[in-house]
Amino acid sequence: MSAQLYELFIAPFSEFVFMQRALWGILVLSISATPVGVFLTLRRMSLTGDAMAHAILPGAAIGFLISGLSVTAMTIGGIVAGCVVAVLAGMVARHSNAEEDSSLAAFYLLSLAIGVLIISANGSNVDLLHVLFGSTLALNDDALILLTIIATISILALAILYRPLVMECVDPHFFKTISKLSAVAHYGFLLLVVLNLVAGFHALGTLMAVGLMILPAAIARFWSNRLGGMLFVAFITAVISGYFGLFLSYHASLATSPAIVLVLGILYIISLIFGRQGGLIFKNNS
Amino acid sequence: MFKSTLTSSMIILGLSTSSAVMAEQKIAVISSFSILGDLVSEVGQEHVNVTNLVKIDGDAHVFNPTPQDAKAISKAQLVVTNGLQFEGWMPRLIEAANYQGVQVVAANGIEEISTKEGHSCGHAHHDDEHKHHDNEHKHHDDEHEHHDDEHAHHDDEHAHHDGEHKHHDGEHEHHEHAHHDHGDIDPHAWHSIKNVKVYVHNIAKGLIQVDPENTNDYQQNAKDYIQKLDKLELKLSAQLATVPEAQRKVITPHAAFGYFARDFNVTFLAPQGTSTGSEASAADVAALIKQIRHDNVNAVFMENIADNRLIEQISRETGVKVGGKLYSDALSAADEPAATYLKMMQYNVDTIVNALHK
Numbered sequence: 001m002s003a004q005l006y007e008l009f010i011a012p013f014s015e016f017v018f019m020q021r022a023l024w025g026i027l028v029l030s031i032s033a034t035p036v037g038v039f040l041t042l043r044r045m046s047l048t049g050d051a052m053a054h055a056i057l058p059g060a061a062i063g064f065l066i067s068g069l070s071v072t073a074m075t076i077g078g079i080v081a082g083c084v085v086a087v088l089a090g091m092v093a094r095h096s097n098a099e100e101d102s103s104l105a106a107f108y109l110l111s112l113a114i115g116v117l118i119i120s121a122n123g124s125n126v127d128l129l130h131v132l133f134g135s136t137l138a139l140n141d142d143a144l145i146l147l148t149i150i151a152t153i154s155i156l157a158l159a160i161l162y163r164p165l166v167m168e169c170v171d172p173h174f175f176k177t178i179s180k181l182s183a184v185a186h187y188g189f190l191l192l193v194v195l196n197l198v199a200g201f202h203a204l205g206t207l208m209a210v211g212l213m214i215l216p217a218a219i220a221r222f223w224s225n226r227l228g229g230m231l232f233v234a235f236i237t238a239v240i241s242g243y244f245g246l247f248l249s250y251h252a253s254l255a256t257s258p259a260i261v262l263v264l265g266i267l268y269i270i271s272l273i274f275g276r277q278g279g280l281i282f283k284n285n286s
Numbered sequence: 287m288f289k290s291t292l293t294s295s296m297i298i299l300g301l302s303t304s305s306a307v308m309a310e311q312k313i314a315v316i317s318s319f320s321i322l323g324d325l326v327s328e329v330g331q332e333h334v335n336v337t338n339l340v341k342i343d344g345d346a347h348v349f350n351p352t353p354q355d356a357k358a359i360s361k362a363q364l365v366v367t368n369g370l371q372f373e374g375w376m377p378r379l380i381e382a383a384n385y386q387g388v389q390v391v392a393a394n395g396i397e398e399i400s401t402k403e404g405h406s407c408g409h410a411h412h413d414d415e416h417k418h419h420d421n422e423h424k425h426h427d428d429e430h431e432h433h434d435d436e437h438a439h440h441d442d443e444h445a446h447h448d449g450e451h452k453h454h455d456g457e458h459e460h461h462e463h464a465h466h467d468h469g470d471i472d473p474h475a476w477h478s479i480k481n482v483k484v485y486v487h488n489i490a491k492g493l494i495q496v497d498p499e500n501t502n503d504y505q506q507n508a509k510d511y512i513q514k515l516d517k518l519e520l521k522l523s524a525q526l527a528t529v530p531e532a533q534r535k536v537i538t539p540h541a542a543f544g545y546f547a548r549d550f551n552v553t554f555l556a557p558q559g560t561s562t563g564s565e566a567s568a569a570d571v572a573a574l575i576k577q578i579r580h581d582n583v584n585a586v587f588m589e590n591i592a593d594n595r596l597i598e599q600i601s602r603e604t605g606v607k608v609g610g611k612l613y614s615d616a617l618s619a620a621d622e623p624a625a626t627y628l629k630m631m632q633y634n635v636d637t638i639v640n641a642l643h644k
Contacts (some may be wrong), residue, residue, distance in 0.1 A: 016572055017603045119350075137571050138595035140602075246568055253569035 002022025012250045021139045022256065026242030027205040029212060032151035033196040034234040035158055038191065038227070043171040047101075048215050052190075052252035053107040053197050053206045055085035057115030060201070065118065074200050082194030083109050090187060128184055136203055136246075136256040145203040145219065150199040150216040154192050161188050204257040211261035219268050237267055244260055250263060293575075313497050316362040319346040321476050322392055322485070324627045326366055328511045329489050333500050337362075342617050343590050346372060351379045359383040364496045368490060369393040371472035390492030392485040399472040399544045435509045472617065478545035479519040479631065484514050500515040518628055522635045526550045529642045536638060537574065537586040537606075539597050542614035552638065555583070557596050566596060578604045585609035585641035590616060590624075609641025 013019045040049055063073035092107075093100035126252025137146075159163075164185035167175040176182040183191020193213075201219045220233035245260025252259075273280050312335040317323040323338040330336070339355050340346040346368075359365060360383040367376050369391035380389070475595065476480040489506040494501045526534070531551055540558035547554045557566040557574055576599070586601050588594040588611045600610050612634050613624040624630035 012568070012572065016575060018571060018575075019568060022568070116350075137566060137568060138599045139593060140598060187527075250572060251566035251569065253567045255567050259567075261484050 007255055008251075009247070012247070018137050018139075019250065021144060022136045022246055023202075026212075026260065028144075028147045028151045028248070029156075029196075029203055030216070030235055030238035030242060031210075032154040033200060033209070033213045034116065034216045034238045035231050036154065036189075036192050036196050037213035037215075038220060038230050038234050039165055039169065040193065040220060041214065041217040042227075043172075043242040046218070048104060048190075049193060049197065049210045049213050050207075052082055052086065052103050052193050053201075053210045054115075054282055055108040055111040056082040056194065056198055056201070056206065058118055059115075061115050061118040062199075071140075071146055071202060075146060075235065078201070079194055081111060081115075082197065083191060086190035087187065090190065094183075116208060122134060136260070139203060147199050147203060151194050154195055157188060157192055161185055161192075165189060178183045193266055206261065208257040208261050211264055215261070215264040216241070217266055219264070219271045219275075222271040222277055222279050225277050234266075237264070241267060288608045293538055298309065304435055311497075313493065314362045315364045315366060315493075316359050317366040318368060318613065319344070321615070321627055321630070322366050322489075324617060325392070325482065325485055325511075326489055326493075328627075329486060329504055329507050330493055331503065331507050332501060333497060334493065340563065340616065342619050344616050346615055349373070349375055351375060356383040357378065359385050362387065364388050364390065364492055366392055366492065368389045368473060368475070370398065370473035370475060384516075387494055388496050390488050392488050393473070394484075394527060396478075396481040398475070399548060399633075423630065451583060455613050471519075472541070472544040474542045475541050475545050476564055476615075476627070477631075478616050479515050479522075480549065482627065483515055486511055486515070502569060505553050513574045514628060518631060522631060525635050525639050526552065530637060533582075533584055533642055535581055535583040536579045536609070536641070537578065537583060537597065538612060538614070539587075539589050540614070543612075546634075550635075557600070571596065571600065575603055578606055585638070586643070587612045587637070589614045590618060604641060610637040612637060616643065 013088075036238070037049070040046055055077035059077035059079065060074045062081075063070070063075070063077030066077075067073040067273060068263035081173070085104075087102040089107045090101065092098055093104040096103075112126075144273065161184075164175070164179070164181045166181065168185050172182070196213060197206065197209055200212060203209065204212060214240040217230070217247070219237050220230040222232045223233045241263040242260055245263045246252055248263065249256040249259040254262075271279060274280055274282075315330065315334045315336045316327050317326050317336055317338050319339045319340040320342045323336045326334060327336045337358050339351065339358075340349050354377060358643075359380060362385065364384060364387060365380065367389065368371055370393050385593045387397065423558065424445075457630050462525055476485065486508050493504045497504075522524075535554040536552065536554055538554055541554065541556040543552075543554040545605050550595050553579065556575055557570050572644075578586075583606060585608075586604075586606050588597055590611055590613050599607065600606075613630045618624040618627065619632055623633045
């Protein structure tokens, strides 16, 4: 019995290095991306993650054009493009009448268009969109090191920004009037979003990376009404989904990154129904 | 003396006028990707002006046409595509460009390989090494049965492929048949030199239809080129014969070499299916790695159009060295080793044989 269980659950990971690498990538990404996702959902900015995922495309494309499939070049390009969009959108929102969501939408669409333009102009190359759609199974040393560095940076940054961020979540307008840290927290946080998405696209592809960021946070919301609890639940769900996504991909022969996000989706639906905090069944009690 | 100057001057005159006429009347041909483009220019030579939609080193599985492409098509006199659903974007583009002229589907009449039974990711699921060669033979049987079922012209087609390549006109009759069973057929038919001879016939026919005046030239060019193909085929077979059959197992990123495998008895395995658009699952990669360990696969290769990171991962995991880069679905730039179809085939075989000898 235990031998069978070992065969089923452990053997795929003990036998193949690429599975270990994939699991390590997901684990590291979960550490840094899920807290960012929790803050995003608490600030009602879930879709910002999606927008930013598109915004980093032209940067990654330029990086790709300059030095091919180099992890470093695509990362730097992605971070620069993401930051430009985040800062522009934020500045427009803070200094004009436009709402942040509409200015962000405008800039990310612009960015996306430039990205597609750059890729198409150089049509003779490997299709970058495909490259951006995940390569969990092909994480090389460079990508793993990069993931780990980004995770470390974002955990440290989150620790520093924790207080201001909580204030921003609770009452951004009040916080803006009493402290100059508001802007620091805001832009610092957006930078973290960009960093984690760039890390995510090496592991899962840009769009799936948003899934690993937002879905665990959305799930956690159904199980805890305390920030600490949410952060913990989100991290655990992400890791479990990462494991079972790979597990499914291995045993049922499914493409890896969609499998991971699908497991997250299933957990989300379960939480939606059975969640203790505002789930459909317990809604009246809470 | 006088006579000879007259003739020579006539020759010069004749040449210059004819070349001037040619310069004006070059047939504008659009080919969907670089390998086809090379074949068209071989057959058309100085009479044609070929434009490839998907450029060198480009991936025709996924392609974003621009208005320039549509414009080029609407002005073309002949459009050459591979067919077998290789360029899924082509019918829409032709419709959008409102192109009414002659179309050549180059792969019409070739002996198709089904991907379901073929050398695609399906192979990766067999853990057992003995099964391999049996399987390969089985594929052939399957195909033949398949043809029995569906083709009234079954015998015709086989006569064409198995026998000496008579230039009969029967190919066009196969047009209707080539359209059955969409999606299950491996489109990378040009990796078989036998098939490319069919390609050349189809292209010559299309050119003759558009430009009947130069019929003789086209026929002659096609004939010359087919001779070159014959020579190359013999040479490549001889080169591969130096490697024992049991050792002829290689890995490529996407399953592009099914026809090559059939012709030269090489087993190709790939984590991706026949289109670069698909994503590999952990199961596929794991099965492939298991198989490499059991079967003593000797080389893994990169491709010029594919995402090679997965291959690097497999190489790292199994310790099998990367044997080089194969050109699968596109030619290289002129200064690289696979600038024409002939060079590409030669280069691929050289690369494979070199890697397997180590």
